[in-house]
Amino acid sequence: MDLFFYLILFLMGITFGSFYTLAVYRIPQGQDITHTHSYCPKCDHKLGFWELIPVFSYAFLGGKCHHCHEKIRPRYFILELVSGLFFILVAACLKLSVETLTLMQIAEFAFFVLYFTFAVLMAVIDKENRKMNQSVLMYGVIISLMYIVYLCIVENANIYRYGIYIVAYLVVLLLDTITLKKKARNRYVYGILLTLLTMAVFTGEYIVFTTVIITLLSIAMYLLIYQISKVHHKNKQSDKQICNEITIGYLLGLVNIIFFVFVLFYQNYLS
Numbered sequence: 229m230d231l232f233f234y235l236i237l238f239l240m241g242i243t244f245g246s247f248y249t250l251a252v253y254r255i256p257q258g259q260d261i262t263h264t265h266s267y268c269p270k271c272d273h274k275l276g277f278w279e280l281i282p283v284f285s286y287a288f289l290g291g292k293c294h295h296c297h298e299k300i301r302p303r304y305f306i307l308e309l310v311s312g313l314f315f316i317l318v319a320a321c322l323k324l325s326v327e328t329l330t331l332m333q334i335a336e337f338a339f340f341v342l343y344f345t346f347a348v349l350m351a352v353i354d355k356e357n358r359k360m361n362q363s364v365l366m367y368g369v370i371i372s373l374m375y376i377v378y379l380c381i382v383e384n385a386n387i388y389r390y391g392i393y394i395v396a397y398l399v400v401l402l403l404d405t406i407t408l409k410k411k412a413r414n415r416y417v418y419g420i421l422l423t424l425l426t427m428a429v430f431t432g433e434y435i436v437f438t439t440v441i442i443t444l445l446s447i448a449m450y451l452l453i454y455q456i457s458k459v460h461h462k463n464k465q466s467d468k469q470i471c472n473e474i475t476i477g478y479l480l481g482l483v484n485i486i487f488f489v490f491v492l493f494y495q496n497y498l499s
């Protein structure tokens with residue numbers, strides 16, 4: 229019975245993954261993400277039913293558009309598969325089972341899905357465009373507020389603890405509005421701050437703190453390797469180019485999701 233339940237969760241996961249691949253491509257271009265029919269970006273060929281099945285259609289079509297034979301980037305396939313696997317992994321970490329499923333567990337899982345959606349869209353859009361997308365950030369603020377209301381009403385969480393988050397959100401949003409006209413560079417910083425707040429609401433201060441440390445260490449490692457390759461004259465990129473290559477939002481999102489699932493697993497199975 230649970231096997232069937234987990235199969236459904238996997239199918240749900242790859243369907244969300246399929247939505248993410250579409251959203252990360254369309255959101256930065258300001259295109260509609262719900263209504264317009266899926267199409268091949270090269271030849272505009274509208275995708276038929278069999279071409280829309282996540283993961284499987286990629287395998288059937290051999291990673292190519294069936295119409296113009298343009299290669300479909302494997303990262304779309306990977307994103308779908310990873311989403312499916314994460315859905316199963318989190319359900320297993322929360323010890324979800326059909327027989328003992330409670331409303332609270334369903335709510336918890338639904339909030340994980342909402343947060344996972346935020347983290348994936350924020351991270352992948354940052355990786356591909358080096359930009360924190362404003363619509364995605366606002367989506368993060370909205371789901372955070374929903375989660376805070378849920379925690380305070382259903383789980384009797386400490387209102388004051390979350391009150392601090394709401395104040396922090398207001399301060400960042402206010403500063404962002406005030407400095408909006410000055411520099412585009414600041415927007416990236418505000419985007420990172422909003423992301424950290426959303427992460428803290430959903431995964432907790434401890435996990436966010438660790439996420440920041442690991443991210444900073446990995447950036448330091450990257451820069452160190454760059455400096456070494458520069459000494460050996462193998463790398464001709466300028467320092468500015470290298471700095472522009474570092475996508476902080478992407479790294480934060482990746483580290484946070486992996487570490488969050490690891491902690492869930494540890495709490496439920498190892499401690």
Ligand SMILES: [Zn+2]
Nearest residue numbers: 268271293296
């Ligand atoms: Zn095509």
